Amino acid sequence: MWTCTGCSCLCEDVEIDENTVRHACRIGAELFRGRSISRAEPLVEGKRTDIDSAIDKAVEILKESKGVAIYGLNRSTLEAQREALKLAEKLSAFVDNGSEFGRIVEAIFEGLIPITTIEDVRDYAYVQFYWRCDVHNSMPRLMARTYYARGKKRQRGYEEDRYLVVVDVRKSHTAMLAKKNASFFKTENDAELIGEFIKAIRGGVASGDVMRVVREVKKSEFNVILGGQIDAPMKLIEEFVKEVGYFVPLDYRTNSMGFFKTFGRRDELEKIVEDIDTLIVVGDDPMDDVGFDVMKSILKLKIIVITPKISFISKFADVVIPSAISGLECGGKMLRCDFKEVELKPPFKEGFSEEKILKSINGGL
């Protein structure tokens, strides 16, 4: 069985043979099935070259650079992230992975927010809040492992032994799953709703729907908030998690937690673009995330792209260095969304890992 690096669930039960991918979600299945489609080639200024020449050109650009940022690294192994850290230290470079989870992860690292694992959620959690995270789309197999699965202390199935709470600004696909033993809260004001929950848990009065959920929360010792981009002051989130039980940050980016652990910070690309002349993109595509005006400024910079596949940003790159797909074609370790370290044993062995490419660049500087 193989590990899927399609999202931060890092499902470790994927089976593959020549024509079939089993157990993976639609994202994971395409990752495995489409592995050989649209692969990147080594390019310097749009012209095909060999990988060593591409790396040499990247080194040459970096030697002349006055300000560098490294973007991406979300699907990179911890080993590649550490190599990128060395590069960032050597060049005094900015680093960004485009994730908005920095604030909450910082609070987790400081011990202010108690976290738990997917396995413990499956085995013990009664009330499960999915707050501002449409996991049905972003991490499609997560609920099969946390909510629908039977666990050690949750043997009677989700309709009796779990209580689902979905909070979102819209009726997402995940919200549509909130039927029996479940509540859906549509809100644009997370802070207000969290305040109501805290008040009700502490014995105060709140709206009927909130009181109903709080009655369920009080039935169990083990409840969990699986959180997306909760829009509320951090102090309030901390208080809420402590009242409910545990937290799991649901950043779908595969090794985003690894990024935060490795770098301990994030320099938002949008804010530092004026301070750099070179951008290194590792395994990501900022053109999917960064707005047009900032992107136009970025495209004026020298751009080095390390990518397994042809991406939009690779069409504008001065240098493209093709890499292996982490987890599928090269091994290493990643952190799952709940910070559990997962060892990747690749079913295929092809190409150069990002770690190796970054090491070569580091060696050339």
Add this chain to the structure above:
Amino acid sequence: MLRFAKFLRKLEIELTTYRDGFQASVSERDKFDKDFVERSALIIIHPNTAKAFGLKDGQMVKVSAGERSLNLRIKVDEMAPENKALMPKSIYSSYLDSDKVTIEPTDDGVTTQDELLERYR
């Protein structure tokens, strides 16, 4: 207000993005494939909004944000809030880069990836 707007055939609406599982899966395979356009060049509105403004599922629309515009396909789905339009997060939504857009019918075809990339050059 909605009744008057129906005759204007131009809808001003807030826009929000979301991660779509199908769009993410075609991105994994090939960003330059037609499936990518099918899953990314979309704007989703609530059935009540579609009815009020005479817009139909599958219809082509010009979506504008300031001076930038894209030709996208309408998807009518109740997962969109009544007061907002939704777009899968991709280069299409990043290009518009706005929390408010104008939607109007068009007979033109969908904006392709190559046309979009050309606008960044």
